[in-house]
Every structure is written in C-alpha cells, then in structure tokens.
Amino acid sequence: MNSGSSSYHHIQGIYCRSGKDELLGVEGRNADQIIRHWPTLRTQRIANQSKTTKLPSGIEVVLTPIELPDFTTLESSLSLNLQTQKYTVREIYHQSKGCYIGLLSAEASSISEEESAFTDWIETFFLLETSLWPYSDSENVQNIKAVRTSEAITTLFETLLRNISSDDQWHIGKDGFIRRVLGFVARNEKIQMAIPAFPCKSPNTRKVGGRNPDMAEKIALDTLHTFAKAVRGIYPPGVAMWVISDGHVFSDCIGVDDDEVSAYDKKLHDLYKSLYNTPEDQEAIRFRGLTDMFFSNPDIANTFPHSYIQNFEIAHPIESKRSSEAETARQIMMAGCQSSREHFQKLIADQHPATLSLYRGQARFMQDDLATPEFLAKSAKQKKKISFAVATEMIARNQAYSNLLELLLPNYVRLSIHAHNNRGPKYAICLFPRDKIRAIDSVKKRHELVPAYEFQVPTPWHNSAIKVAGDDIIYIGKAEIVKAAIEAGDFEGGWVEGPEGGHFALRSTQPAVELDCRSGQPREDSDQRADGGSGQRQ
Numbered sequence: 458m459n460s461g462s463s464s465y466h467h468i469q470g471i472y473c474r475s476g477k478d479e480l481l482g483v484e485g486r487n488a489d490q491i492i493r494h495w496p497t498l499r500t501q502r503i504a505n506q507s508k509t510t511k512l513p514s515g516i517e518v519v520l521t522p523i524e525l526p527d528f529t530t531l532e533s534s535l536s537l538n539l540q541t542q543k544y545t546v547r548e549i550y551h552q553s554k555g556c557y558i559g560l561l562s563a564e565a566s567s568i569s570e571e572e573s574a575f576t577d578w579i580e581t582f583f584l585l586e587t588s589l590w591p592y593s594d595s596e597n598v599q600n601i602k603a604v605r606t607s608e609a610i611t612t613l614f615e616t617l618l619r620n621i622s623s624d625d626q627w628h629i630g631k632d633g634f635i636r637r638v639l640g641f642v643a644r645n646e647k648i649q650m651a652i653p654a655f656p657c658k659s660p661n662t663r664k665v666g667g668r669n670p671d672m673a674e675k676i677a678l679d680t681l682h683t684f685a686k687a688v689r690g691i692y693p694p695g696v697a698m699w700v701i702s703d704g705h706v707f708s709d710c711i712g713v714d715d716d717e718v719s720a721y722d723k724k725l726h727d728l729y730k731s732l733y734n735t736p737e738d739q740e741a742i743r744f745r746g747l748t749d750m751f752f753s754n755p756d757i758a759n760t761f762p763h764s765y766i767q768n769f770e771i772a773h774p775i776e777s778k779r780s781s782e783a784e785t786a787r788q789i790m791m792a793g794c795q796s797s798r799e800h801f802q803k804l805i806a807d808q809h810p811a812t813l814s815l816y817r818g819q820a821r822f823m824q825d826d827l828a829t830p831e832f833l834a835k836s837a838k839q840k841k842k843i844s845f846a847v848a849t850e851m852i853a854r855n856q857a858y859s860n861l862l863e864l865l866l867p868n869y870v871r872l873s874i875h876a877h878n879n880r881g882p883k884y885a886i887c888l889f890p891r892d893k894i895r896a897i898d899s900v901k902k903r904h905e906l907v908p909a910y911e912f913q914v915p916t917p918w919h920n921s922a923i924k925v926a927g928d929d930i931i932y933i934g935k936a937e938i939v940k941a942a943i944e945a946g947d948f949e950g951g952w953v954e955g956p957e958g959g960h961f962a963l964r965s966t967q968p969a970v971e972l973d974c975r976s977g978q979p980r981e982d983s984d985q986r987a988d989g990g991s992g993q994r995q
Contacts, residue, residue: 458804458812458856461797462565464579465860469528469544471560471583471867473551473591478503481556481591484867487529491561494525498561502546510577512756518581521546522564549584556591558584575765579793582757583864586750588649590640590868597636597643607639609691610648617684620885622876623912633881637870641694647740648688648696650870651862652681652886656704657713657721659919661828663937666921668717670725672958673917673933677888678729678742685741695741699869700725702746705783706790706858709773710850712829715780722746728958747786747858750865766792774846776831787854794860795853819848826919876913887914889933897934900925900942900963922960931960939963 460466470485478499483491491498501523510518526542548559560580568576598604611634619627641648655677658668681698689695704718726744733742752758766788773779804812824844827833832843862871870884877885889896896910897903900923915933923932923939925948939961942948950963 458801459796459860460800461795463793463795463857463860464562464576465794465857465864466796467562467565467576468580468583468864469561469563471558471587471589471864473554473556473558473589475556475591482589482868484589485560485864487561490529494528497525498523498546502548512581513759514756516549516585516756518584519548520577521548547580547584549581554590558587558589560584571762571765571768574762575792578757578760578762579789581760582751582754585754585756586865588866588869590644592640592643592868597639600639600643603639603643604635606692607635607642610638610642610688610696611635613684613687613691614884617687617890618680618872618886619879620876620887620914621912622878622885624878626878626880630879630881630884634870634884637868640868642692645694647694648692648870649699649866649868650696650872651699651701651866652872652874653701653703653858653862654874654888654916655700655702655722655725656707656918657718659826659828660711660713661826663828664826664919664921664935666936666952666961667959668721669959670721670728671917672922672931672960673920674725675728675732675958676890676894676922676931677917678725678732680888680890681742682733682738683890689737689741695737697740697743699743699745699866701862702744703858705747705786706854707851708783709777709779709787710775710847710854711823712775712777712827712832714778715783716778718783719780747790748782750861751786751789772846772850774843774850775827775829777829790857790861791854794857794864796856796860798849798853801849801853815852816845816848819851820845823847823851874916888917889914894931894933896920897923897932898938900932900934900938901945901947903928903932922958924960924962926962926964936961 468485469487470483470491472483472488472491473481475481480492480495485491502521505521505523507519507521510520512518523544523546524542525544528542528544543564545562545564546559547562548557550556551558560583562576562580565572611631614634615627621627638648655670655674658665658670660668681700685696685698702718702722704713704722705715708715708718722744729742729744730739733739752761766785769788769792771787771791801812805816820841821844824840827840827844827847832840835843871882872886873883874886874888877883879885891914894914895903896907896915898907898909899905903925917933919935920933921936921939923934925932939948942963943950947965947967948963949966950961952959953962
C-alpha cells in the first residue's frame with residue numbers, strides 16, 4: 458500500500474560516513490542496496506561534478522549526480538516513472554555528530570521547477586533533522602556488558618509496556634528491539650524511543666467525559682514514567698520516551714479545531730510537569746508534535762518554498778477551524794511523504810484483503826466516532842459516504858506520518874499504541890497496566906473479560922476512566938456505558954474532577970453480592986457495603 462511518487466518514495470536510504478568515506482551507518486527502505494553499492498557510490502561521489510548550496514547558517518549542502526545501473530529500486534518505487542539508473546547524493550557535514558549525513562535519491566523522469574525546489578528543501582530538511590547517528594552492529598554485539606544491559610532493558614519492556622497481539626511475533630522482533638537499544642547503550646547514551654500518541658480527546662461525548670486530559674491520560678503517563686524510571690535504575694543514562702503527538706495530523710479529519718489540539722497538548726505537558734518535575738523526569742518523557750518538526754531550525758524556516766505548498770491541496774471532508782501553522786505542516790507532510798491515492802483506490806477495486814479490511818474498519822470507526830453537528834444532521838446514506846471519505850484521508854495521513862517519522866527518527870525504538878505483531882520495526886505497547894486497569898463495555902458486567910480487548914486495549918483519548926466504589930481496580934470504557942448504567946438505575950454518580958484527574962465515580966444501588974474485581978469471586982466480607990466515591994470499605 459505504501460507506493461507513491463513523493464520525496465519519501467524517491468529516497469532510497471539515509472546514511473552517515475566519516476571524512477575518509479567509511480560508511481558508519483545506514484537506514485531506510487533500501488539500506489541493504491546502499492551498503493552493497495557503497496564502493497561505486499563513493500567513487501562516483503568523489504569523481505562526479507557536484508553542486509554546492511550554502512544555507513543561511515553557513516552549512517554547505519552538496520548535491521552529486523551518480524548512476525547505479527545495478528541498483529535494485531524497491532517495488533514501491535517502480536510506479537514512479539523513475540530513471541532507475543540515475544540517482545543523486547545529497548550531503549551535509551553535521552558538526553555535532555562529527556560525520557557527514559547523506560541520502561541517496563532516485564531521479565524523476567520529469568519534474569517542474571517548483572517541484573525541484575521543494576525536493577531540494579525537504580531532502581535538506583531530512584539531512585538537518587534526522588536522528589541518524591554513527592553505529593556499528595558488529596562492534597556493538599562484541600560489547601558483552603552493553604548486550605546484557607540491553608537485554609535487561611528489553612525484559613523491562615516486555616513486562617511493563619509490551620502489548621501482545623493476536624498474531625504476536627515478538628520471538629522474531631525481539632532481536633531487532635535489542636539491537637535498537639544496544640545502538641544507544643554501546644555508546645552509553647540515553648535511549649531514544651518514539652510513540653505517536655495523545656492526539657486530542659475524541660469530540661464524541663458518547664466516548665469521553667470531557668475535552669481535557671483526565672485520569673485516563675494521567676494513568677498512561679504514569680505507565681510511561683514507570684518504565685522510564687525502571688530503565689534508569691539499571692542504566693543510568695536512562696531513556697527518553699518521545700510522545701510524538703499526531704493531533705494536528707488528523708484533527709481536521711475528525712472535526713476538532715487546531716487550536717483545541719494545541720490546548721490539549723499544553724494541558725498534557727502541564728499535567729506531566731505537575732506529576733514529575735525533577736530534571737530527570739523532564740528528560741524521561743518528552744513531547745513533540747507535527748508543527749514542531751518543520752520550522753524549529755532557522756535554515757529550514759528561511760529557505761521554505763511557500764509557492765509550492767500554496768498550490769498543494771489536501772482534502773478536508775469534515776468542517777473544522779484550521780490554523781495556518783498546522784495546515785502548512787499537514788501540506789508539507791503530505792507533499793513530501795504521502796503514498797499514491799491511485800494505487801490505494803486500485804487495491805480497493807481489486808478487493809485486496811488487507812487494504813479492504815483496513816478501509817472498511819476505519820470507515821466503521823469514523824461513522825461511530827464523528828460527532829460534529831453537521832455530520833449528525835446528515836442522512837444515514839450521507840454519513841456512510843462521508844465516513845468512507847474520512848477513512849481514505851485518515852489512512853493516507855497515517856501512512857504519510859509514518860513515512861515522515863521513518864526518515865526523521867530512523868534509529869529510534871519505534872513504539873505504537875496499535876496492535877502491531879511486534880515483528881518490528883514498530884513495537885506495540887499498552888498504556889494501561891493490566892493488573893490495575895480493566896477495559897469494559899458494561900459497568901454491570903465489569904467483572905467479565907471482554908474478548909475484543911484481549912489484544913487491543915482502548916486508548917485514553919477515546920475512552921473514560923471509571924471508578925466503582927468498593928472495587929480496587931479502575932475501569933476504562935466509553936462514557937455511554939456509564940450513562941446507560943445510571944439510566945438503568947443500577948448505579949448512581951457521575952463525572953467528578955479531582956487530584957487524580959477527571960473520571961466517572963459510581964456507586965452501586967443494588968444490594969448484590971460483592972465480587973473480587975480480579976477473580977470475579979465473592980469476597981469473604983461480601984455483606985459489607987461500599988462507601989461513596991472514595992473507594993474505601995466501611
């Protein structure tokens with residue numbers, strides 16, 4: 458599905474080299490081919506005529522055309538009408554890393570002047586902003602102490618964060634996870650992990666109790682912090698858990714205003730600071746969003762080709778208020794990293810099983826999730842049509858964002874709140890500790906396990922935290938199940954704010970036998986009644 462003609466699809470890989478042309482590290486979809494052809498690439502880069510451009514900071518960007526007739530371009534790029542023998546090498550010297558950072562890009566058969574300017578800009582952006590760092594797998598694995606530390610950190614990940622999928626392949630992906638961690642541990646550096654998450658609260662009041670971060674987000678942040686603290690306990694440099702907000706990636710697709718996403722981001726940051734305020738804590742959980750990525754570097758901001766983006770349109774199937782900053786960031790992301798819409802539509806027309814399942818599943822989710830007044834006023838047929846349009850855009854945005862992060866954070870440990878099979882390069886995590894939190898779809902039947910949540914735990918931003926007096930576990934579920942329980946007369950209570958964060962606090966109105974919320978069996982003191990909203994027993 459990830460086939461296209463964007464700048465991302467032209468880029469075969471990104472590498473770092475020494476001043477003596479020793480290849481120090483390479484990442485990307487075609488990294489193996491770059492390693493294989495490195496002698497030829499190096500020779501031509503030195504021999505061929507180059508073009509040098511100086512950025513405002515004085516950094517020089519060197520562009521060199523080369524030919525690699527035996528280079529095997531990935532199938533996902535074959536539909537691009539590329540000149541598959543002609544490539545360009547673009548490089549800068551990265552002072553802080555002490556090496557040259559370069560990328561290999563396939564030339565397009567034809568390109569406009571504006572497209573060429575954008576290609577120059579975004580490839581330079583990737584060179585300046587990529588996290589790629591010199592590394593050596595062969596040397597790292599010989600560092601026995603570093604290997605053992607990396608294995609211990611991986612064990613912490615297994616026990617504290619990893620989510621198990623229905624088709625779990627951790628037995629295959631585990632070695633890749635260890636190697637990613639080892640790349641940092643062997644240099645005695647802080648491990649870098651990235652989690653696209655915490656976009657904004659769902660606008661659907663059937664799911665959430667409010668629009669601000671609440672107890673559900675607090676628990677999720679606690680989970681990440683617990684892991685980071687455990688890592689620091691066995692590896693002093695610790696880990697930086699980068700929460701990469703995807704709120705502005707999707708906000709205009711779900712009817713949430715850009716300013717509301719920004720407000721949620723700030724409140725989430727403030728919540729974390731209120732919970733953990735030591736210097737070590739501030740380094741453990743870091744926050745970054747789409748609008749932070751493109752213009753924090755003056756060299757990027759001062760050379761941006763506005764004319765190209767102004768003519769680049771993206772779809773907005775749902776009405777919302779869009780800020781100029783967020784819209785520009787979305788345009789750059791899609792122009793630089795999106796996959797082919799035509800290819801996606803062909804997969805749908807050909808009834809490609811995985812693509813069709815994703816498309817229909819996303820459309821069903823959006824039909825349930827969308828809650829703008831304009832959408833709710835539509836007929837059932839119109840809602841279905843809009844839901845499929847939103848699904849198409851959401852899938853395209855998600856792939857583009859994933860492609861963007863792949864080039865920006867190539868050597869980070871990439872985590873996901875979705876149920877990936879853990880084969881790599883992404884690893885699934887659970888933001889709610891299963892021994893303390895239970896996902897439910899009925900308050901009355903809260904002691905019963907829900908098969909749908911066995912492998913995919915709900916997220917804080919699509920659900921609400923629920924406390925039931927007398928139970929020593931917190932529940933996660935949709936707001937509508939709380940309202941249904943109250944309307945049925947089985948429970949009383951409602952939404953409350955407090956130091957623990959906003960949540961639903963309920964008390965049973967029935968003199969039923971009290972069950973142990975973990976075992977589902979009657980408590981020995983089942984004749985005792987629960988106290989109010991405090992969770993304490995009388």
